[in-house]
Amino acid sequence: MKRRGPDDAYDPEAAMRPLDEECPCQEGMRPQAKLGRRQLLLSAASTLGASALAVGAARAAEAAPPGAVHYDVPEDPTKEQGRPLLADGGYGTRSQFETEVRVKAKNPTDLTSWTFTPLAAQIGNLTPSGLHFERHHGGIPTIDPARHELIVHGMVGTAKKFSVADLKRMPSVTRKHFIECSGNTLTEWAKPTAKTVQVTHGLLSTSEWTGVLFSTLAREVGLKDAALWVLAEGADAAVMTRSIPIEKLLSDGMIAYGQNGEALRPEQGYPLRLLLPGYEGNTHIKWLRRLQVSDRPFMTREETSKYTDLMPDGRAKLFTLQMGAKSVITFPSADMMLPKPGVYEIKGIAWSGRGRVQSVEVSSDAGKTWRPANIENAAEPMCTVRFSCPWAWDGQAATLQSRCTDETGYVQPTREELVRLRGLNSVYHYNAIQSWAVAADGGVSNVHA
Amino acid sequence: MSTLKFGLAALVLALAPAAAFAEGPEVGAPVSDQDLARYFAIQPDGEGLPPASGTVSAGAKVYGERCAACHGDKLQGVPAAGGPALVGGRGTLASPKPLKTVESYWPYASTLYDYVWRAMPFDQPGSLSPEEVYAVSAYVLSKGGVIGEDATMDAKSLPKVEMPNAKGFYDGRGPDLSLYHAER
Numbered sequence: 166m167k168r169r170g171p172d173d174a175y176d177p178e179a180a181m182r183p184l185d186e187e188c189p190c191q192e193g194m195r196p197q198a199k200l201g202r203r204q205l206l207l208s209a210a211s212t213l214g215a216s217a218l219a220v221g222a223a224r225a226a227e228a229a230p231p232g233a234v235h236y237d238v239p240e241d242p243t244k245e246q247g248r249p250l251l252a253d254g255g256y257g258t259r260s261q262f263e264t265e266v267r268v269k270a271k272n273p274t275d276l277t278s279w280t281f282t283p284l285a286a287q288i289g290n291l292t293p294s295g296l297h298f299e300r301h302h303g304g305i306p307t308i309d310p311a312r313h314e315l316i317v318h319g320m321v322g323t324a325k326k327f328s329v330a331d332l333k334r335m336p337s338v339t340r341k342h343f344i345e346c347s348g349n350t351l352t353e354w355a356k357p358t359a360k361t362v363q364v365t366h367g368l369l370s371t372s373e374w375t376g377v378l379f380s381t382l383a384r385e386v387g388l389k390d391a392a393l394w395v396l397a398e399g400a401d402a403a404v405m406t407r408s409i410p411i412e413k414l415l416s417d418g419m420i421a422y423g424q425n426g427e428a429l430r431p432e433q434g435y436p437l438r439l440l441l442p443g444y445e446g447n448t449h450i451k452w453l454r455r456l457q458v459s460d461r462p463f464m465t466r467e468e469t470s471k472y473t474d475l476m477p478d479g480r481a482k483l484f485t486l487q488m489g490a491k492s493v494i495t496f497p498s499a500d501m502m503l504p505k506p507g508v509y510e511i512k513g514i515a516w517s518g519r520g521r522v523q524s525v526e527v528s529s530d531a532g533k534t535w536r537p538a539n540i541e542n543a544a545e546p547m548c549t550v551r552f553s554c555p556w557a558w559d560g561q562a563a564t565l566q567s568r569c570t571d572e573t574g575y576v577q578p579t580r581e582e583l584v585r586l587r588g589l590n591s592v593y594h595y596n597a598i599q600s601w602a603v604a605a606d607g608g609v610s611n612v613h614a
Numbered sequence: 615m616s617t618l619k620f621g622l623a624a625l626v627l628a629l630a631p632a633a634a635f636a637e638g639p640e641v642g643a644p645v646s647d648q649d650l651a652r653y654f655a656i657q658p659d660g661e662g663l664p665p666a667s668g669t670v671s672a673g674a675k676v677y678g679e680r681c682a683a684c685h686g687d688k689l690q691g692v693p694a695a696g697g698p699a700l701v702g703g704r705g706t707l708a709s710p711k712p713l714k715t716v717e718s719y720w721p722y723a724s725t726l727y728d729y730v731w732r733a734m735p736f737d738q739p740g741s742l743s744p745e746e747v748y749a750v751s752a753y754v755l756s757k758g759g760v761i762g763e764d765a766t767m768d769a770k771s772l773p774k775v776e777m778p779n780a781k782g783f784y785d786g787r788g789p790d791l792s793l794y795h796a797e798r
Contacts, residue, residue: 273696276736303739316653318645325642326649335641385642396655402739404732406655410787455653463655466729470720474786479708481719482786489790519789578793586792590712 232295233261259293267296268363276304277403279346281367284514285495290542290551291341292370294430300346300368301432303402306452310436313400315420319458322387329436332420335377335385340419340442341548343371343516345488347445347472347593353580354589357600357611362498365599365611369516371549372433374440375423379414382456391460397439397448398455407448408462409441413486417442417547420453442547443518444486445593447472477588488518489596490577492525492552492569503607506560511538516549517571524570527554531564531600531614532579538567563603564614580613656728660773663727666744667768670761673753676746680735689757696736701758704778717758721783723775726751727767748772 229235234253239245267280279300282292292298299305310329318324346368352358359365379395392411399405409418419440422429429435434451441448447467462468462484474482492515497503515525521544526535538552552567569577578586580597587594600614656662668676677689684697691699703713712718716726731747733739742750752767761767761775 273694274736277696303733303736316645316649317642318650324645324650326645327642331641398653398655402733404740406728406732457653457655459657461657463728464658464722464725465655466725466733469722469725469783470714470716473783475707475712475714477708479712480782480784481707483783485786487789573789575789575793582793586790589710590707 229261230264231266232259233263234258235261265296267298268367277302279348279368281363282370283363284367284369284493285362285498285501287495287514290371290549291425292372294372294425294427294433297370297372297424297430297433298344298346298368299432300348300446301401301403302405305432306401307431308400308436308452313436313454315437315453315456317382317386317456317458319396319456320389320392320460321458322389325386327382327385329422332377332422332437336381337375337377337423338419339373339375339423340417341371341373341545342440342442343369343547343549344440344446344449345369345491345516345518347447347485347488350491350595350597350599351592353597353599353611353613354584354592354595357613359499359611361500362493362495365499366493366514368446369514369549371516372424373426374419374421376419376421376437376440379418379420379456382420383415388458392458394459394462396455396457396459396463396465397450397453398457399434399450400452400454405447405450405467406463406465407450407467408459408465409439409444409448410484410486411458413441413444441486443488443520445472445488445518448486472593474587474591474593476591482591485594488516489594490517490519490522490569490571490575491515491596492522492567492577493599494527494565494567494601497565497603497609498601499609499611501609503558503603503609505607506558508555508557511554511556511565511567513538513552513567514549515540515552515567515569516547517569517573517575518547519575520546520572521548522550522569523572523574525550525552526568526570527552527556528566528568529556529558529563532566532568532598535568544572558603560605562605564612565601565603566598566614568598654728654731656724656731658722658724658773660724660769663724663769663772664744665769666748667766668745668747668749668752669766670749670752670756670763672745673749673751673756676742676750677753680738680742680746681750684736689754700754707779707782715758716754717760717778719779719782721777721780723751723755723760723767723772723777726754727772 265283265286269280270278272278280298282296282298313329314326316326349368350365394408395411395414396406396408421438421440422436424433429438437453439450439453474485492513494511494513496512511527515522525538527538528535538554541551541553544550578597583597600612602610602612654662684692684695685700686692689700691697699715701715701717703715703718706713727747748767752765755761756763
């Protein structure tokens with residue numbers, strides 16, 4: 166199976182493929198208005214028939230994609246019995262025809278690197294757990310939950326250790342939140358670089374998380390009056406540490422053990438992770454083993470030498486923890502090809518680390534004029550929404566943009582605004598408006614407008 | 615108010631088979647000093663540093679054996695190995711190509727100790743003794759011209775090291791105020 170990497174994601178053959186061939190861009194497409202219904206049905210039938218035969222023959226020889234099991238496709242599924250119950254061992258897999266995977270960044274070692282969520286293929290607002298983006302600093306540890314403990318100590322009344330079973334016995338909450346790496350979109354400051362929306366914006370994923378609020382744990386151990394910061398520490402080879410303001414932990418910080426209806430995935434911190442809604446992903450410490458309450462931050466390596474924002478004057482901002490309002494169009498997006506002029510449903514994702522998404526606007530003329538987009542799901546605090554907006558493409562070159570406003574009134578900035586404020590060296594927290602150029606031939610590419 | 619509280623407590627007691635249930639189940643276990651002995655986190659003022667010491671010359675040996683393969687003989691970094699440069703870069707932070715190293719960027723020497731002790735060397739994380747961590751920290755700081763070649767690092771001297779970029783950081787919490795009156 167072909168896997169796309171950040172540097173080889175652009176496939177020149179795909180960009181030049183004939184317009185009527187199968188391509189991902191056809192999802193969400195509406196047929197050209199002039200085309201008669203009968204003509205449309207006929208052409209659809211012939212295309213489907215031919216490709217189904219060819220695909221069937223090719224797939225038989227192929228291994229199933231990750232997360233799937235290969236089964237032979239019957240000529241007519243109504244003329245023979247299907248598979249019996251529990252032939253899958255009791256845990257289902259995705260269809261062998263679904264091939265989307267995370268792609269990884271090119272780094273010297275895959276032990277400290279990251280993978281991107283395939284945003285353009287995501288259906289609905291929740292990221293499948295197996296496609297949640299990853300950022301590891303010392304590989305993915307294998308942790309036996311029976312031997313794992315969370316220690317809470319420092320400026321507390323009574324230091325305590327909690328087993329995973331202890332935490333599961335405590336009152337829990339279930340909330341949907343996105344996590345975004347503060348390095349998401351970092352390739353785009355100076356010039357358009359990444360070739361797909363997976364690589365420009367794929368360090369973003371949304372899950373339903375279940376766990377115990379930090380405030381609940383705080384009542385178990387008691388907090389001393391001077392408590393202002395909490396060090397969170399992971400049980401991976403990086404023994405990742407970040408200092409978290411206690412007001413954040415007490416407002417909505419969660420020790421999560423559940424993700425999308427089951428236990429956390431190992432890549433997401435099994436058996437325990439910290440969840441800090443709207444804060445940069447690095448602070449959501451995975452494989453959480455320790456919380457040390459203090460009256461001051463610890464100035465760990467991650468929060469001084471790494472996740473700090475270098476400003477044009479050479480000084481750097483510490484603790485830029487909240488993720489700004491941001492949005493991106495996932496269809497059409499770079500590396501796709503619109504087959505012909507017609508009405509398309511522009512689709513995308515919007516989010517803010519400061520609260521709910523209030524509104525999303527879409528422009529097809531590089532930001533000269535804006536139209537309100539339809540928000541497809543109820544906006545929740547520090548959670549993504551999906552948006553859509555119909556667009557009649559006349560076959561001329563166009564530049565598509567989306568702009569998010571959150572409930573605090575914060576408006577997603579243009580790239581020019583952001584660069585004027587932060588210069589080009591701050592690396593993290595790039596939340597500028599993304600531009601996709603649609604060329605007259607239908608090819609879509611990443612541009613700065 | 616107190617009558618209401620009393621009434622509720624009486625009700626809970628009446629319903630619960632044992633009085634302990636009125637306060638909810640006990641969750642979690644007490645933590646002993648032994649439990650905490652395996653953890654550390656070093657503060658900029660030196661809180662958490664272990665009692666030991668290390669010299670620059672001892673650090674040169676540790677560095678050569680445990681660090682140089684990824685960070686280079688001259689601490690210049692080995693991109694192919696993923697090890698960043700540890701020294702150099704002073705005066706570059708406001709330039710188009712800032713070089714962020716321990717010498718040019720890190721605000722606290724305590725962070726160097728904490729990070730090396732917890733996560734280095736990459737192929738055997740957490741395997742250096744406190745003496746080795748003091749020594750190799752001294753070596754890196756010395757090569758960066760932050761301390762002298764005859765310096766010894768310990769729990770007293772390390773937090774006193776003034777890093778070149780100590781004043782190069784400020785608290786960035788809160789909204790980017792300038793964004794609210796940016797020209798459009």
